[in-house]
Amino acid sequence: MSNPLGPEITETPMQRDRAVTIYERSVEGRRAATLPESGVEERPIEELIPKSLLRVKAAELPEIAEPEIVRHYNRISRRNFDLDTGFYPLGSCTMKHNPRLNERVAALPGHARLHPAQEPKRAQGALELMWLLQQSLSEICGLPHVSLQPSAGSHGELAGLLLTRAYQAHRGESRTKVLTPDTAHGTNPATVTMAGYEVVKLASNEKGGIDLDDLRAKAGDDTACLMLTNPNTLGLFDENIEEIASIVHEAGGTLYYDGANLNAIMGHSRPGDMGFDIVHVNLHKSFSQPHGGGGPGAGPIACSDRIEPFLPRPQVVRSEPQNGGEPSFDLDFDRPKSIGRLRGFQGNFGVFVRSYAYILSLGGDGLQEASETAVLNANYLLAKLSEGKAGKYTPVAFQNRPMHEFVLSGAPAKKELGIKTLDIAKRLLDHGMHPPTVYFPLLVDEALMVEPTETETRETLDAFAEAIDAILVEAEDDPAVAQQAPYTTPVRRLDEVAANRKPVVRQPL
Amino acid sequence: MSNPLGPEITETPMQRDRAVTIYERSVEGRRAATLPESGVEERPIEELIPKSLLRVKAAELPEIAEPEIVRHYNRISRRNFDLDTGFYPLGSCTMKHNPRLNERVAALPGHARLHPAQEPKRAQGALELMWLLQQSLSEICGLPHVSLQPSAGSHGELAGLLLTRAYQAHRGESRTKVLTPDTAHGTNPATVTMAGYEVVKLASNEKGGIDLDDLRAKAGDDTACLMLTNPNTLGLFDENIEEIASIVHEAGGTLYYDGANLNAIMGHSRPGDMGFDIVHVNLHKSFSQPHGGGGPGAGPIACSDRIEPFLPRPQVVRSEPQNGGEPSFDLDFDRPKSIGRLRGFQGNFGVFVRSYAYILSLGGDGLQEASETAVLNANYLLAKLSEGKAGKYTPVAFQNRPMHEFVLSGAPAKKELGIKTLDIAKRLLDHGMHPPTVYFPLLVDEALMVEPTETETRETLDAFAEAIDAILVEAEDDPAVAQQAPYTTPVRRLDEVAANRKPVVRQPL
Amino acid sequence: MLDAIGVSSIDELFDVIPEAVRLGRSLELPDGKPETEVYDRLSGLAQRNAHAEAETSFLGAGMYDHYVPALVDAIVGRSEFLTPYTPYQPEISQGGLQVMFEFQTAMSELTGLPVSNAAMYEGPSAVASAAYLAIGATGRKKLVASRGVHPHSRESLVTYGAGYGTELVEVPLVDGVTDAAALAEAIDDDTAAVFLQQPNFLGGVENIEALGAKAKEKGALVVVACDPIALSILRPPGECGADIAVGEGQPLGNRLDYGGPSFGFFCATEEQIRRMPGRIAGETTDVDGRRGFVLTLQTREQHIRREKATHNICTAQALNALAGMVHLAWLGKRGFVELGELLVRRTAYARERLAQVDGVESLHDAPVVREFAVSLDAPVSEVLDRCAAEGIGAGYPLGRDYPEHENGLLIAITERRSPQDIDRFAEVLGNAIAESRGAPVAQGVAL
Amino acid sequence: MLDAIGVSSIDELFDVIPEAVRLGRSLELPDGKPETEVYDRLSGLAQRNAHAEAETSFLGAGMYDHYVPALVDAIVGRSEFLTPYTPYQPEISQGGLQVMFEFQTAMSELTGLPVSNAAMYEGPSAVASAAYLAIGATGRKKLVASRGVHPHSRESLVTYGAGYGTELVEVPLVDGVTDAAALAEAIDDDTAAVFLQQPNFLGGVENIEALGAKAKEKGALVVVACDPIALSILRPPGECGADIAVGEGQPLGNRLDYGGPSFGFFCATEEQIRRMPGRIAGETTDVDGRRGFVLTLQTREQHIRREKATHNICTAQALNALAGMVHLAWLGKRGFVELGELLVRRTAYARERLAQVDGVESLHDAPVVREFAVSLDAPVSEVLDRCAAEGIGAGYPLGRDYPEHENGLLIAITERRSPQDIDRFAEVLGNAIAESRGAPVAQGVAL
Ligand SMILES: Cc1ncc(COP(=O)(O)O)c(C=O)c1O
Ligand SMILES: Cc1ncc(COP(=O)(O)O)c(C=O)c1O
Numbered sequence A, B: 001m002s003n004p005l006g007p008e009i010t011e012t013p014m015q016r017d018r019a020v021t022i023y024e025r026s027v028e029g030r031r032a033a034t035l036p037e038s039g040v041e042e043r044p045i046e047e048l049i050p051k052s053l054l055r056v057k058a059a060e061l062p063e064i065a066e067p068e069i070v071r072h073y074n075r076i077s078r079r080n081f082d083l084d085t086g087f088y089p090l091g092s093c094t095m096k097h098n099p100r101l102n103e104r105v106a107a108l109p110g111h112a113r114l115h116p117a118q119e120p121k122r123a124q125g126a127l128e129l130m131w132l133l134q135q136s137l138s139e140i141c142g143l144p145h146v147s148l149q150p151s152a153g154s155h156g157e158l159a160g161l162l163l164t165r166a167y168q169a170h171r172g173e174s175r176t177k178v179l180t181p182d183t184a185h186g187t188n189p190a191t192v193t194m195a196g197y198e199v200v201k202l203a204s205n206e207k208g209g210i211d212l213d214d215l216r217a218k219a220g221d222d223t224a225c226l227m228l229t230n231p232n233t234l235g236l237f238d239e240n241i242e243e244i245a246s247i248v249h250e251a252g253g254t255l256y257y258d259g260a261n262l263n264a265i266m267g268h269s270r271p272g273d274m275g276f277d278i279v280h281v282n283l284h285k286s287f288s289q290p291h292g293g294g295g296p297g298a299g300p301i302a303c304s305d306r307i308e309p310f311l312p313r314p315q316v317v318r319s320e321p322q323n324g325g326e327p328s329f330d331l332d333f334d335r336p337k338s339i340g341r342l343r344g345f346q347g348n349f350g351v352f353v354r355s356y357a358y359i360l361s362l363g364g365d366g367l368q369e370a371s372e373t374a375v376l377n378a379n380y381l382l383a384k385l386s387e388g389k390a391g392k393y394t395p396v397a398f399q400n401r402p403m404h405e406f407v408l409s410g411a412p413a414k415k416e417l418g419i420k421t422l423d424i425a426k427r428l429l430d431h432g433m434h435p436p437t438v439y440f441p442l443l444v445d446e447a448l449m450v451e452p453t454e455t456e457t458r459e460t461l462d463a464f465a466e467a468i469d470a471i472l473v474e475a476e477d478d479p480a481v482a483q484q485a486p487y488t489t490p491v492r493r494l495d496e497v498a499a500n501r502k503p504v505v506r507q508p509l
Numbered sequence C, D: 001m002l003d004a005i006g007v008s009s010i011d012e013l014f015d016v017i018p019e020a021v022r023l024g025r026s027l028e029l030p031d032g033k034p035e036t037e038v039y040d041r042l043s044g045l046a047q048r049n050a051h052a053e054a055e056t057s058f059l060g061a062g063m064y065d066h067y068v069p070a071l072v073d074a075i076v077g078r079s080e081f082l083t084p085y086t087p088y089q090p091e092i093s094q095g096g097l098q099v100m101f102e103f104q105t106a107m108s109e110l111t112g113l114p115v116s117n118a119a120m121y122e123g124p125s126a127v128a129s130a131a132y133l134a135i136g137a138t139g140r141k142k143l144v145a146s147r148g149v150h151p152h153s154r155e156s157l158v159t160y161g162a163g164y165g166t167e168l169v170e171v172p173l174v175d176g177v178t179d180a181a182a183l184a185e186a187i188d189d190d191t192a193a194v195f196l197q198q199p200n201f202l203g204g205v206e207n208i209e210a211l212g213a214k215a216k217e218k219g220a221l222v223v224v225a226c227d228p229i230a231l232s233i234l235r236p237p238g239e240c241g242a243d244i245a246v247g248e249g250q251p252l253g254n255r256l257d258y259g260g261p262s263f264g265f266f267c268a269t270e271e272q273i274r275r276m277p278g279r280i281a282g283e284t285t286d287v288d289g290r291r292g293f294v295l296t297l298q299t300r301e302q303h304i305r306r307e308k309a310t311h312n313i314c315t316a317q318a319l320n321a322l323a324g325m326v327h328l329a330w331l332g333k334r335g336f337v338e339l340g341e342l343l344v345r346r347t348a349y350a351r352e353r354l355a356q357v358d359g360v361e362s363l364h365d366a367p368v369v370r371e372f373a374v375s376l377d378a379p380v381s382e383v384l385d386r387c388a389a390e391g392i393g394a395g396y397p398l399g400r401d402y403p404e405h406e407n408g409l410l411i412a413i414t415e416r417r418s419p420q421d422i423d424r425f426a427e428v429l430g431n432a433i434a435e436s437r438g439a440p441v442a443q444g445v446a447l
Helices: A066-077 A098-104 A124-141 A153-170 A186-192 A212-220 A241-250 A259-266 A348-386 A390-394 A411-417 A423-431 A456-477 A479-484 A496-501 B064-075 B100-106 B124-142 B152-172 B188-192 B210-217 B241-251 B259-264 B349-387 B389-393 B413-415 B421-430 B458-477 B479-484 B496-501 C035-046 C072-078 C096-112 C123-138 C151-162 C180-185 C208-218 C268-273 C302-308 C318-355 C382-388 C419-438 D035-046 D070-076 D094-111 D124-140 D151-164 D180-186 D208-218 D272-276 D301-309 D319-357 D380-389 D420-437
Strands: A145-147 A177-181 A198-202 A223-226 A254-258 A278-280 A301-303 A315-319 A328-332 A405-410 A447-449 B144-145 B177-181 B200-201 B222-230 B254-258 B278-280 B301-305 B315-319 B328-332 B404-410 B447-450 C142-146 C167-171 C189-199 C221-226 C244-248 C264-268 C281-285 C292-296 C360-362 C371-376 C408-410 D143-147 D166-173 D192-200 D221-226 D244-248 D264-268 D279-286 D292-294 D361-364 D371-376 D408-412
Touching: A066 A124, A066 D094, A066 D319, A098 A348, A098 A447, A098 C072, A098 C268, A124 A145, A124 A259, A124 A315, A124 A328, A124 A348, A124 B458, A124 D124, A145 C382, A153 A223, A153 A259, A153 A278, A153 A301, A153 D151, A153 D180, A177 A186, A177 A212, A177 B479, A186 A198, A186 A223, A186 C151, A186 C208, A186 D151, A186 D301, A198 A212, A212 A223, A212 D221, A223 A241, A223 C382, A241 A254, A254 A259, A254 C244, A259 A348, A278 A423, A278 B064, A301 B177, A328 B458, A328 C244, A348 A390, A348 A405, A348 A447, A348 A456, A348 D035, A390 A456, A411 A423, A411 C035, A423 A447, A423 A456, A423 A479, A423 D319, B064 C072, B064 C096, B064 C318, B100 B349, B100 C035, B100 C408, B124 B259, B124 B301, B124 B315, B124 B328, B124 B349, B124 C035, B124 C167, B124 C408, B152 B188, B152 B222, B152 B259, B152 B278, B152 C151, B152 D143, B152 D221, B177 B210, B177 B404, B188 B200, B188 B222, B188 C151, B210 C035, B241 C371, B254 B259, B254 C244, B301 B349, B328 C244, B349 B389, B349 B404, B349 B458, B389 B413, B389 B458, B389 B496, B389 C096, B389 D221, B413 B421, B413 B458, B421 B479, B496 C281, B496 D166, C072 D319, C096 C264, C096 C281, C096 C292, C096 C318, C123 C151, C123 C189, C123 C244, C123 C268, C142 C151, C151 C167, C151 C189, C151 C264, C151 C281, C151 D272, C167 C180, C180 C208, C244 C268, C264 D208, C292 D244, C318 C371, C318 C419, C371 C382, C382 C408, C419 D420, D035 D292, D070 D319, D094 D264, D094 D279, D094 D319, D124 D221, D124 D272, D143 D180, D151 D166, D151 D192, D151 D361, D166 D180, D208 D221, D319 D361, D319 D371, D319 D420, D361 D420, D380 D420
Parallel strands: A177 A198, A177 A223, A223 A254, A254 A278, B177 B200, B177 B222, B222 B254, B254 B278, C142 C167, C142 C189, C189 C221, C221 C244, D143 D166, D143 D192, D192 D221, D221 D244
Antiparallel strands: A145 A301, A278 A301, A315 A328, A405 A447, B144 B301, B278 B301, B315 B328, B404 B447, C244 C264, C281 C292, C360 C371, C371 C408, D244 D264, D279 D292, D361 D371, D371 D408
């Protein structure tokens, strides 16, 4: 190959383009927007608002023309890896394809420009859509009632514990503890604290499920709730779920289902049927809302009859047609036992539109097939990996058959090759793939949590298995390669310690 | 720098990702679209259309699911350089910023889903928009009549010569020759031939304008038309324009204005006032229609009263309000002298929407300012370049003050440094900039035709001048660097000779 | 910046323009407006159009209200495709070039001809460009066209032909297809090309092979203008002896846009490759052996060959061709056929359903794919108005283009028009005809 | 693939689910639909909403019909921003991280506080989250809130508070601003934080500095919920002694979307940096010295600190924050101020204009930025209906949230509401009130 990368080039073009913020592109006097004339008398502002309440100095926003704004954000956008570029098997996050149809329907002016305080009688389409989504989620979760209000999974979790508290208070109980397995996602214990409870950690058994003895020992009068993910964060379905439910219910606690892994079981099993009282659903996981670089999402909750009176306010309700007319929809604020609002207005409606479009597109059978393919893909990928070096250096943490995701342990790689899970992840970046979730769940040493989702092809799964294999083979030869990876990303390993020690969290202007 | 680009990497990530076509990603049985049920009797197609007229074998379109289609096109899109990424001073092409507002208004369903055969009385908004655009272009060009029908500049040129032919035929004349200067764009002579005329080439004078003596010698009874760009493709305004016009008109020919360079003079000078009879305007140049990788564009024509009767059919007309009502708009097909249609329906309406939005946004003064800034930017960049090595190795071809673009000659660089204009262009790619137009106009040896446009910042112009300087300095040291450039592009120099010798113009399937 | 240039004002830069041709006043155009006002103004205009989201439209006649998948907008809207120009620098234009190559492959598959260019402006001008090729290839000037060819295409043939002195002979239709005998008769040794359309303007499926035989015999080229969607199920022109297949690409991934921008396609036999108009992408390799694509056979083109170029086209419709390509990939091999079959069946249903309506008669019995023609027993423009008032765009009135079918109506079906839409259309049409004839309609029964 | 796994059917993979908890039937949901039908269905629903493109809306109450520049859609719609998740792998997430850093800078500039996170869900829950911080920081549990704080925020404070046993004391408004004396009285040594809103829910501009003094004295945190657009011209809370500034980000670059998704912002003093909720991006360098950005101070967060985390938030609203940032860049330093001034002037005009309407009375005389409250001499819901029939969304009825203002109406102005719109509103409102009172209106004069 003649003259690779040219005489003087030691960096990729992206690396050469160092980060420049929009503030650094600002030049005095430039602008993008033109604003309308007020069309009214141009009175001095101080005549209308006392000067003492006014700003002395304008906020230092950038001064920049439209072409340069576009270039700035287009350029930096390419410094992101994204799902539309390649494989993104980030465990627990369900990075499935985001159909563009959903963006189109969310952008219709009837949705996008509908004011949230519009009178319900003039927002019948929106309320009907919300009602239909509630019905769909109710059927999928196997629980009769749904509130769409929470803005994400963790918001749903908070709602769930506040519901538990309200329900138990209504029964005259005051319980203080919430059980969470040691495999739980960080939001679960964090929510417990926010809801004013104390966390009690449950051990896992040798199969990755809840240790029943430990549960029996810890469930009691003070147990408010057990929060559970099933399949859990190991990707394993807890076969003792009925037993678990009856232990918690007998102790008088509620059972909360963290729906992050619902993508494994749609149409096959329903949290309600497993005995859960409250469930949250991450619309940005199973129901295809794009992840947006960290949101928006939505975390609707479903619940049983006994919890229903306490659901957040307002609730979307349908009035059956009088004298044979069309049904009508309304917001019900008159819910005296409600825990109240968790946020403003009616929730992340734009997300509801996308997810309802997704449910309409797939239908019942399509959702079931999605789960089946997700599980098939995960099992196939695990089988493929196990055939290669991964079987030796990053074996699966638990032998049972996983569902839609699985967790490998990089402990042998660390011990025998001297490369950590982090190194494997960073080296994957050079292969043009997003790494799995790493170091979670905590239970597994050097964990790699892989969730391929149903929208990936076999070729992609094979390529991932080959990349992992190549990394491990390479490390057998020279672990330093992975240890110093990545090499070809826009920036290489970053100094997070320095960033924490002396945080620079805004640009000085 | 530790371990630049990693132990084994000799290519950029983009180079490593070799081209794979969508057909090569096809896997039998996969699909993206689901189609509606017919909802009617599923009769065998052969019952409805004789089997002999039906396909035996389906077209070999790719079989591929939606996520992989998105990835495929997103990935290959990044193998393009684009105006939203960086500087694109492609001379003669007016690569100005494309405001996103224009895309938004073009996509409104009232525009995007309006059928072209809708009855005019039910398409009043569209016809009014076209009429308003006609009025605007008429004012800008200084000519009273406009037809929006032509689809691009070259289509407008063809219209112009067919109008000339019809006009002269109507006067009982049969003229056979069209004069074009040696600086003319290739579409001009190509159009002359397509319109059934013979090209007569005019020489340029020492100032880059038309050689008046040559013109006088060649203009005569057989002269149908003179096609001219002003400022011409050297970026120079022909100061003899009045004289030129009178010579041609005296000879009985028409004067055709190639509007590709209109961006230099908006609000300052108008082709109609210069004496031109027919003008085309490239909406994808001066009026911000995005270039789309090679279209769509539109090439409306403006003309004088004497040419008007021959304009293409149909023409958008406005009826003055009867009894004080609203004016109404119609399509006038009843134009007996018309040259007829140049295409289907009413032209590239979506382009009209964008360009009219642009004109509304800028207003009269804004258009004038756009031209002023375009000219300022070009002159500034030329001054900057002249200060550096470019002044020596790639000097401006003609000394007069250019308008919105200028042409350098790389002849000294070729002679003294051994690098051709092509090498400079290719080396610019490594600097992350689009090269100027090269080897055009033909008049200039080793031409580099630079058109910065008004939407570029001073910083960008400076960066370009510095890049050119760096390339020339580098070549003084080692011309091989430029000669073998580029190095960092997705692919390097391509074998065009092989591509021409044995053309592979489709994928064998 | 002025300092660097050495002038004291911007005006000085315009001194090169002679006083006499300076405008010397401001342009008489309204002042510039902020984005929000421009939006409101154009949105206001847009609302005054009866578009296919506001009415149930059965308009076709060359452009069709197909569903454009959201995917297409997402891809076509990417800056990387939207804002570059023609790929003159292939090293940084591989995205666009590869799209062209993929598009050429698709169009070649659809038409059954080995060579495709990377798009023309649109349909009728592509037809006229085929004539230009044929005249160059044969050295003859007579063109023979079926009256089944789109009226806009036939008119464009005449317009373009003015420059090279062609004569256009039109051949009538008989029961919805080209009169084979008349066509054969019209073709002689001076004939450069024969123009057919598949399906023809009245919707009828032509027997291209049979119709083309005489032309072949006489050494004239056979040019077929085709609806690309119909090529999902119809025998491709390349297999029927066509030398050139052209057409309007709008039905592939492009919105109606009141008629444009869309794209035209242009495919031909190997023999014509060096006479093709427009851009053509070809596959090659780079200096390191990497696969890549370039604009090829550029010596055909105006920027190289100038007056000897095969055509004058420069800026074409690359983005629209990309939309077409993405739509085809989305439909895929099977979906494309299914779409064709869906249209055939729904159109058959609509044709039968409307034929039952009082005052409606089939204009012909030729097989059709997605469009058919009827004759109304009432003034068509009045019927159209009445249907429009009921939210139905009833179709394309044939009278202007075919005076022999004064009250003829051309009706198109797409996958967006459900059987229920068709049923409602039948009812509305029936009432409209009855009302237009002055016959009273029972109140309440109307809809 | 089944072979590689070693099973004979997909069902076998689900054997891990105990029989008793299997669904054992299909989901009772409609069959999947093709894209075109899903589009039609949702478009049909959308058309049943009176949105701000279909009526002239004066609704505000925390979310405003600002013009979202087309640029925002173009950038936010790029796959590269739309489809990744939280930037856990900073080397391949520099785009998103840099946006966060830029956004934090902008919010810090707006609020005058040095630390901002990279967004919360939305406004009211951000207010409640500020309470959580304050309780943690002070070890106290009493919250004092002005009744000028958005009712949804106050309700959220109560909802969130249930878990940590807080008491919420509300302080009334007097002539449109918080009753300073009552506020001072309500604050005591148990007070964790005082909640104010700028401008308050009735539109009134508060004197934050004065109102916050007592809280400072008592060691309670001052939390100000702000309209970010108003911060273009109002003294930033950070300069008025606020410890925390939060708010609803929708007015910055986010569509109304019937209430979400938008974003909440959360800014604070340096002192609170390690108690902040949510993601925070920080600047650093890579091993080769290149500038880069990372998620920083992660030990605050749930994924590291679990039950000891400062908050449970995980997925937030990154894309909406990007929209806000792009909108701010588009407005720019000067445009942002101009927008604020435009709103003040038009709002003053509207306030005066409506006050002249018979049956309309100002609810208060406090200075306002972009929203003001009036009281109607007629049943407000009837007036709303009559205005709606004339294509005007008259505003937000205050009765539900402020029973003391049964016929109160909150009216918001944006740059999309022209003086002509305001004039027409005044006329329509006058007629609507007259009609609702049963008084006859002169025919024809109405509009
Ligand atoms: C298992 C699990 N639980 C809860 C959550 C929290 O959901 P969210 O990010 O929507 O708040 C996540 C998401 O990351 C998760 O993976
Ligand atoms: C000077 C000149 N004339 C004519 C044309 C042809 O215009 P179009 O590409 O729109 O056909 C061009 C554009 O490339 C040009 O630069």
